[in-house]
Amino acid sequence: MGTFKIEGGHQLSGEITPQGAKNEALQILCAVLLTGEKVIINNIPDIVDVNKLIALLEDLGVNIQKKGKGSYTFQANDVNLDYLQSDQFKEDGRGLRGSIMLVGPLLARFGKGYIPKPGGDKIGRRRLDTHFEGFINLGAKFRYNKEEHFYGVEAKKLKGTYMLLDEASVTGTANIVMAAVLAEGKTTIYNAACEPYLQQLCKMLNRMGAKISGIGSNLLTIEGVDTLGGTEHTMLPDMIEIGSWIGLAAMTKSELTVKNVSWDDLGQIPTVFRKMGVTIERKGDDIFIPEHKDGYKIQSFIDGSILTVSDAPWPGLTPDLLSIILVMATQAKGEVLIHQKMFESRLFFVDKLIDMGAKIILCDPHRATVIGHNFKSKLKATTMVSPDIRAGVSLLIAALSAKGTSTIHNIEQIDRGYEDIDTRLRAIGAKITRV
Numbered sequence: 001m002g003t004f005k006i007e008g009g010h011q012l013s014g015e016i017t018p019q020g021a022k023n024e025a026l027q028i029l030c031a032v033l034l035t036g037e038k039v040i041i042n043n044i045p046d047i048v049d050v051n052k053l054i055a056l057l058e059d060l061g062v063n064i065q066k067k068g069k070g071s072y073t074f075q076a077n078d079v080n081l082d083y084l085q086s087d088q089f090k091e092d093g094r095g096l097r098g099s100i101m102l103v104g105p106l107l108a109r110f111g112k113g114y115i116p117k118p119g120g121d122k123i124g125r126r127r128l129d130t131h132f133e134g135f136i137n138l139g140a141k142f143r144y145n146k147e148e149h150f151y152g153v154e155a156k157k158l159k160g161t162y163m164l165l166d167e168a169s170v171t172g173t174a175n176i177v178m179a180a181v182l183a184e185g186k187t188t189i190y191n192a193a194c195e196p197y198l199q200q201l202c203k204m205l206n207r208m209g210a211k212i213s214g215i216g217s218n219l220l221t222i223e224g225v226d227t228l229g230g231t232e233h234t235m236l237p238d239m240i241e242i243g244s245w246i247g248l249a250a251m252t253k254s255e256l257t258v259k260n261v262s263w264d265d266l267g268q269i270p271t272v273f274r275k276m277g278v279t280i281e282r283k284g285d286d287i288f289i290p291e292h293k294d295g296y297k298i299q300s301f302i303d304g305s306i307l308t309v310s311d312a313p314w315p316g317l318t319p320d321l322l323s324i325i326l327v328m329a330t331q332a333k334g335e336v337l338i339h340q341k342m343f344e345s346r347l348f349f350v351d352k353l354i355d356m357g358a359k360i361i362l363c364d365p366h367r368a369t370v371i372g373h374n375f376k377s378k379l380k381a382t383t384m385v386s387p388d389i390r391a392g393v394s395l396l397i398a399a400l401s402a403k404g405t406s407t408i409h410n411i412e413q414i415d416r417g418y419e420d421i422d423t424r425l426r427a428i429g430a431k432i433t434r435v
Ligand SMILES: CC(=O)N[C@H]1[C@@H](OP(=O)(O)OP(=O)(O)OC[C@H]2O[C@@H](n3ccc(=O)[nH]c3=O)[C@H](O)[C@@H]2O)O[C@H](CO)[C@@H](O)[C@@H]1O
Pocket: 023, 026, 097, 098, 124, 125, 126, 127, 167, 168, 169, 170, 171, 172, 313, 318, 319, 320, 341, 342, 343
């Protein structure tokens, strides 16, 4: 179990460049299986989950060449389908959530796709019904081995159809889209998720020859094609990382510039931080966060009632930023209700913040009320264990603002989603070491 030691209470300053988006990378990498031609992908983050998926593709027989930092060429012209039945796949396939998106492309191109129950954050139930109901709608036969938790779908040829998804699942929509692009005829997906991750995937697939319309909306129409060709794709900056740096800047009263954020793809994120009282300035495509000398004051709703910050499928606020907004609220002026609607076990990390002196009431597994200290009282350093990626970074932000030296164990969780985070934090003045 890896550990960070963090000496808190130091102001940071400088520039930080966000990595390529993790959740986009997981979709885009799976899409390389849809063609035998070369696909060049740039701005791939060097993080544990993405590297695990690249290793899975390599084990599947995909020819992978590294061209430079974050740039790779993939060619899936000799895929080894026997690997899908191996014990190694049953082990490695469960190492991350994103591996589930191997199924759609494999099913569409080779007529079969298998996957062990995928891993990912332990943040509550993470069902796969949307994915498999989608494949079944396209004509696939589904089987599930309960003992091994092993899923499989098979179909000679998928057939386009109309479907209304039971929920706007991000990975589920990506999976179904990747299956439908090679199906016979027209597929219509209503209640599709439309996060920038998916918009990027659909644009890439269209460059490969797919015919997807409605990109960016919850109604996608896909005219199936026989084959797809190669392309080049560059990942957007990771919007969750961008939000993490905004939270970090506010909470440590630091002046920070987050470089090349792709403002137009940030949706609600800047607005929500502004409602939390954080000053965010747009400078070209950068975000400038000035030093918050006098702290930051949470706004109320127009009628004077307490602000609620909650998640929703895009264009709502992504659930992956709520833990960061929550930790930032502990030093704000005012109070806020954080309502994590999607995941039922993502707020339990607040116990640690309470130990550190934060004023939080966990109302139930989905809701926490935070009463900010307005920097009148610092959080106290402590020893903690990172439960998931975003709670891990939130605890790290708490530790960087706290008085004294904190220890965070299980930092593998943080490394799943943040590239070389300690080096990048040291470059802006943080006192953090990996032990
Ligand atoms: C690898 C990857 O891309 N992971 C992201 C992806 O996970 P993932 O695609 O696994 O998440 P889903 O979108 O399927 O669903 C997440 C959770 O929200 C619930 N749900 C979903 C849609 C909805 O309309 N209502 C609802 O309650 C689901 O039941 C589930 O518990 O999307 C999540 C939701 O943005 C993010 O937290 C994850 O970081």
